Amino acid sequence: MDSTSLYYSLDLVSGAGLTLSSEQKAALQTSLVILQKNYKFHRVLFWGKILGIKGDYFIAQGLKDDEMRDKKTLYSFDCMDWDLLPPPTDEMIAEVNTAASGRFMGDPSHEYEHTETRRHGEGDEAVEEDIVVKVSEEKRLATTVFTIDQEVSVVPRGAYIKSPHGTVQTNRSFEGLSVGEAGKLSNYLHFSEPKCLRKPSILEMAESDPCRDFLDPLSEDIPKGSWSIQFERGSSVCVLRSLLWLGLSFYHIPGTPQHGFVYMGTGLKNLDLPFML
Numbered sequence: 001m002d003s004t005s006l007y008y009s010l011d012l013v014s015g016a017g018l019t020l021s022s023e024q025k026a027a028l029q030t031s032l033v034i035l036q037k038n039y040k041f042h043r044v045l046f047w048g049k050i051l052g053i054k055g056d057y058f059i060a061q062g063l064k065d066d067e068m069r070d071k072k073t074l075y076s077f078d079c080m081d082w083d084l085l086p087p088p089t090d091e092m093i094a095e096v097n098t099a100a101s102g103r104f105m106g107d108p109s110h111e112y113e114h115t116e117t118r119r120h121g122e123g124d125e126a127v128e129e130d131i132v133v134k135v136s137e138e139k140r141l142a143t144t145v146f147t148i149d150q151e152v153s154v155v156p157r158g159a160y161i162k163s164p165h166g167t168v169q170t171n172r173s174f175e176g177l178s179v180g181e182a183g184k185l186s187n188y189l190h191f192s193e194p195k196c197l198r199k200p201s202i203l204e205m206a207e208s209d210p211c212r213d214f215l216d217p218l219s220e221d222i223p224k225g226s227w228s229i230q231f232e233r234g235s236s237v238c239v240l241r242s243l244l245w246l247g248l249s250f251y252h253i254p255g256t257p258q259h260g261f262v263y264m265g266t267g268l269k270n271l272d273l274p275f276m277l
Contacts, residue, residue: 015232028046053104066169099112156182184219236254243273247264
């Protein structure tokens with residue numbers, strides 16, 4: 001959610017218990033402005049908070065020209081001092097998925113260890129070797145934020161457009177979904193590279209716009225039922241909650257361009273969801 005409307009936005013998703021203390025909000029309002037100026041970001045978003053055993057990670061993201069691809073992720077313990085997270089690579093993601101599990105400790109230097117057996121050679125000359133894989137919690141944090149962004153970051157249909165050069169930017173003419181449109185899951189999109197963009201029917205093609213219909217809709221997610229959608233505050237705000245990543249809430253006020261999401265949770269994926277539906 002945009003740092004300029006942090007107080008207001010957090011209040012809209014507080015029905016799920018997602019909130020910050022007054023001191024934390026005040027610190028964020030000040031530090032995120034300084035962060036934007038120091039790093040020359042176009043916009044700064046408060047991404048959320050990952051709960052740890054010893055401490056909590058507060059996460060912010062700085063955006064530049066391409067708001068979907070050109071972003072930097074930072075973390076803080078006190079909402080004042082920020083450190084950059086390393087950009088996740090395929091190798092880093094594979095290491096984290098192999099070695100790291102359980103709750104976050106709240107210490108970036110903490111190392112997770114995993115022992116795996118690798119086989120070298122063939123036949124009678126084959127030799128097995130035990131290798132210890134070590135992964136720092138800082139890398140795990142970067143990977144977790146990246147994964148949540150890829151799987152459950154949400155925007156309303158039409159809120160972003162893709163230029164002829166492929167740059168994804170805010171649609172300044174977006175005036176919000178109507179109340180009727182806001183109640184349909186198909187009008188909300190994953191704000192990440194499309195993975196399973198299905199071929200639309202002829203009727204859908206007549207109503208689609210390639211400049212704004214370039215993302216995967218939430219209605220195509222598997223398993224079905226991984227999102228909860230409801231109207232709150234007298235139907236004045238639509239709130240979506242992810243059942244796959246518990247702690248992620250998205251809000252949109254119909255008839256206005258105001259929308260955003262925040263994640264506050266343990267950073268653990270709900271792997272039991274297919275059995276709960």
